[in-house]
Amino acid sequence: MIFDINFVGLIIASIMASAVPLILASCGELITERSGVLNLGVEGMMIIGAISGFALMTVTGSLFIAVIGAMLGGVLISTIFAFLTQTLITNHVATGLALTIFGIGISAMIGKNFVGIPGKEFPVLFKSLKDTIPFLSPILFGHSIVFYFAFALPFFTNYFLKKTKIGLIVRAVGDSPESASNQGINVKLVRYSCILYGGAMCGLAGAYLSMIYTPQWIENMTGGRGWIALALVVFSTWNPIKILIGAMIFGGLTIIQFHMQAIGVRIPVQFLTALPYIVTIVVLVVISRDSRKIRLSTPSSLGKSFYKDN
Amino acid sequence: MNTNLKVSNVTKIYPGCIANDNVSLEFESGKIYALLGENGAGKSTLVKILSGVIIPDQGDIFLNKNILKLNSPLDAKKNDIGMVFQHFNLFETLSVFENLIIDSDEKKENLREKIELIMKKYNFLINLDVPVLNLSAGQKQKVEIIRCLIRNPKVLIMDEPTSVLTEQETSELFLSLKKFSEEGILIIYITHKLKEVMLLCDEVAVMRKGKLVSVSEIKNENIETLAKKMVGQNLKTIKKKKVETSSDQLIKITNLNFISEDPFETNLNNINFSVNRGECLGIAGISGNGQSELFQILSGEIISDKKSIEFNKNYIGDLNPQERREYLMAFSPEDRLEQAAVPQMKIFENVALNNFKSSNFFKNGLINENKIKEHAKKIISDFNVNTDNIELKSQFLSGGNLQKLIIGRELITSPDLLICFNPTWGLDIGAINYIHETLIKINEQDKSIILISTDTDELLKLSDKISVIHKGKLSKIMNADEVTSEKLGVLMGGGEID
Numbered sequence: 001m002i003f004d005i006n007f008v009g010l011i012i013a014s015i016m017a018s019a020v021p022l023i024l025a026s027c028g029e030l031i032t033e034r035s036g037v038l039n040l041g042v043e044g045m046m047i048i049g050a051i052s053g054f055a056l057m058t059v060t061g062s063l064f065i066a067v068i069g070a071m072l073g074g075v076l077i078s079t080i081f082a083f084l085t086q087t088l089i090t091n092h093v094a095t096g097l098a099l100t101i102f103g104i105g106i107s108a109m110i111g112k113n114f115v116g117i118p119g120k121e122f123p124v125l126f127k128s129l130k131d132t133i134p135f136l137s138p139i140l141f142g143h144s145i146v147f148y149f150a151f152a153l154p155f156f157t158n159y160f161l162k163k164t165k166i167g168l169i170v171r172a173v174g175d176s177p178e179s180a181s182n183q184g185i186n187v188k189l190v191r192y193s194c195i196l197y198g199g200a201m202c203g204l205a206g207a208y209l210s211m212i213y214t215p216q217w218i219e220n221m222t223g224g225r226g227w228i229a230l231a232l233v234v235f236s237t238w239n240p241i242k243i244l245i246g247a248m249i250f251g252g253l254t255i256i257q258f259h260m261q262a263i264g265v266r267i268p269v270q271f272l273t274a275l276p277y278i279v280t281i282v283v284l285v286v287i288s289r290d291s292r293k294i295r296l297s298t299p300s301s302l303g304k305s306f307y308k309d310n
Numbered sequence: 311m312n313t314n315l316k317v318s319n320v321t322k323i324y325p326g327c328i329a330n331d332n333v334s335l336e337f338e339s340g341k342i343y344a345l346l347g348e349n350g351a352g353k354s355t356l357v358k359i360l361s362g363v364i365i366p367d368q369g370d371i372f373l374n375k376n377i378l379k380l381n382s383p384l385d386a387k388k389n390d391i392g393m394v395f396q397h398f399n400l401f402e403t404l405s406v407f408e409n410l411i412i413d414s415d416e417k418k419e420n421l422r423e424k425i426e427l428i429m430k431k432y433n434f435l436i437n438l439d440v441p442v443l444n445l446s447a448g449q450k451q452k453v454e455i456i457r458c459l460i461r462n463p464k465v466l467i468m469d470e471p472t473s474v475l476t477e478q479e480t481s482e483l484f485l486s487l488k489k490f491s492e493e494g495i496l497i498i499y500i501t502h503k504l505k506e507v508m509l510l511c512d513e514v515a516v517m518r519k520g521k522l523v524s525v526s527e528i529k530n531e532n533i534e535t536l537a538k539k540m541v542g543q544n545l546k547t548i549k550k551k552k553v554e555t556s557s558d559q560l561i562k563i564t565n566l567n568f569i570s571e572d573p574f575e576t577n578l579n580n581i582n583f584s585v586n587r588g589e590c591l592g593i594a595g596i597s598g599n600g601q602s603e604l605f606q607i608l609s610g611e612i613i614s615d616k617k618s619i620e621f622n623k624n625y626i627g628d629l630n631p632q633e634r635r636e637y638l639m640a641f642s643p644e645d646r647l648e649q650a651a652v653p654q655m656k657i658f659e660n661v662a663l664n665n666f667k668s669s670n671f672f673k674n675g676l677i678n679e680n681k682i683k684e685h686a687k688k689i690i691s692d693f694n695v696n697t698d699n700i701e702l703k704s705q706f707l708s709g710g711n712l713q714k715l716i717i718g719r720e721l722i723t724s725p726d727l728l729i730c731f732n733p734t735w736g737l738d739i740g741a742i743n744y745i746h747e748t749l750i751k752i753n754e755q756d757k758s759i760i761l762i763s764t765d766t767d768e769l770l771k772l773s774d775k776i777s778v779i780h781k782g783k784l785s786k787i788m789n790a791d792e793v794t795s796e797k798l799g800v801l802m803g804g805g806e807i808d
Contacts, residue, residue, distance in 0.1 A: 300402070
């Protein structure tokens, strides 16, 4: 096999494509967690997004409606979580786990009628530029709009948290909801909004899977990506840029180990399949070792219920 | 412009407790008002009502004759009422400036300019761009005050502001408060410290058990009359008898160092001291200067070098708390409800927790409930814990009773050394007196105490020797009768004395 530079570009592009759902879901969950809410329902919200998107695409035929609908699907199911944890003050962990089980179940039920239906082609941008520059072209051009959005999102998220007033308020609520409430910040409203935003991003991540990445509906098609997204948030120490790095490593190793399996490298398949999980976490732990920075970016109130007593 | 704040017939009832019982008060600007009372007297509830954090069941608030509806802290802010809470309302991981801009509508540059003007005017020195967790308690309080001043408040409420400050910081605070008052800000000062009321305030309102007891001018009062009003009875003063202590060394700390990776913790730097039998060593300092790290190392929650701690001629630096108890050490941590007792467990279960090895309590892996209950009853009666229900969950005990229970649990095994950390923090005068008497008693029985405390009066009262911890370093060890609270204050602030 001749080492073709364009081929390397294509591999990188496919790695990036596989990182997209992780980036979207992680960046959404990051905002939720920065407000102090631990939503373990990422997997559930993603799969709801996946089936909502695919079903709406099949029924209405409109990709736009399908994408928006997938996000709304994520918002809808995260509203259940928000209502339970913020209004009824249930435990975040238990509610999040229940949300995932619920999401997987209900998506399988709705999805029954959509199994085996082929998806639609999703339009790509800059298609004409695809062959202009060697190596870079396949990386930069010819992707869906969701792809570009996903790679911009970590930077937007970083900017939002560090530079904007609302980002500051989100961080403040995550640091100390009691203080925030005493300062007149509506903690519940902030947390509700962050949960719903997280839901929307997870819905979009799901839609990317069922409409763009592998355009079809398969039961349980998120395949644990939600849990990886959750791990990325924690091991990146709530830093969106590190999420991007982590998602790329994970996507990269997933793709590379597929190729290795295909070539027939004599390493046990189980080990190859486990490799991305292990390496991603090790790398993120190593690059986030500064305990001072961890303390400064960890939302102190994460997973703790807050209620006001008058 | 004059400000008039009126509280009219305010009542707030919690299940099982009337926090404010028909309280009416009137305040005028130009004066500093003290709101005096013991813990649980209802002062904090009243000021939380004034700042919109708590909504009263009945009663009204008037500002300049206009009725105020305070349904949230925002309403109080909008009506120019500023409040500095006892437990700071700051966001530890955000920078000082971020803390200040979060509830301000002004542009960044304008706000920064304004803050710098305020700091210049009142001589505050704070770096605006470091995270709040790097600041001392005094600086944090200044951040809180700046936060109020940004909004040009008409009323400034200070809730127990000096509980975390040094003597020097306290006098600085008083100067600032007097300046604010001269500038026309109405100041309400909540405290249970009588000295401060006499020093600072013009008028004093005393509360007891949710009721307003009296309102009077300071010039007609003195410490004794105020104490009587506050407690409702005459206070006996206790004093430690001066006895010759032995030269028999019980515990010796040599070259103890601790380096933490946690930015919230303080490193300890070359700590050396020793305590003789029957002696009480007091360790003073502003909170956050390494006391809790020192306590954890002494108690074995943090393991240190084996040879750094010598107890009764054994090296025990690498032993855990349970093993240290077997050498007859006992511990009373600062946080009663989190560290010392398990809040959700019953009283009798809690008293068994420091005694896992006792074959009386546990046999073949089973709990001998009757034995433990007997033991619990004995502690309750010996140490004056005001309950007869040993099935009560410990979180429902008042601070004073819980502290008595913990001290009792530790002392009933008759240890050689008791290490306590802020044993009377947040307690009312009655409970404080009882704890102090108990501590004096164990010294008289030739047992030793290491008393880590932020309360200098307590240290001067109980200690034979005193040292000060500042930024993880221990000052030289002084005889208590050579020390004054002023001297301690200088050392606590990091100064030097001859």
